[in-house]
Amino acid sequence: MPTLTKLVSMQEAAEHNSKDDCWVVIHGKVYDVTSYIDEHPGGDDVFLDAKGKDAKEEFDDAGHSQDARDLMEKFCVGELDPSATTIPEPxxxxxxxxxxxxxxxxxxxxxxxxxxxxxxxxxxxxxxxxx
Structure with a gap:
């Protein structure tokens, strides 16, 4: 039986933008990195600067190892909802x-x-x- 994947809007992901509650979007997947934020070698600013967008370019440019990519999977909370990928403009x-x-x-x-x-x-x- 396939696992149901939660669809998360970019707006919902962007609302989790503090050190105590931090979600990031990378390659269309949403990760809750709150418990990892203090351990991240790049610091918490890297995560906090990635709010409201898919940070795939920043992630790829940093040259993450396969171990880092494997570690990410345990933080995955869902996939980005393709019908609402941007934060509404004021x-x-x-x-x-x-x-x-x-x-x-x-x-x-x-x-x-x-x-x-x-x-x-x-x-x-x-x-x-x-x-």
Whole structure:
């Protein structure tokens, strides 16, 4: 009887992105490397930098041995769901007028506080010099 393979979306794999809960995707397979992260010769940054993508190029470029490839199999939790291989991009507002207005308002927001501070400093300076 064949073993059922869990399908994991890239978004689900990317949510496991901390040292205490780390999944990586390599060659379409998803691995839970949480228990191995401290033992990895390349350090934990290698795993944490691989979130949200298939890290097959990074894995292959590192020149892993066959022993390393065999070790990986015990960490496999499933295969990447081919119907959802990317993390959804953030939604950009469709109303361009709102976006343009927000850009126009930025200088006002950034200059309001410093302008008020300068005005108060000038007034306090004149009041101080008057005495």
């Amino acid at each position: 939604q950009i507002p469709s109303n361009k007028a709102d976006v343009v207005q927000k850009i126009k308002d930025l200088p006002t927001q950034y200059w309001a506080v410093p302008g008020a501070v300068v005005c108060i400093a000038v007034i306090v300076g004149f009041l101080y010099l008057r005495k």
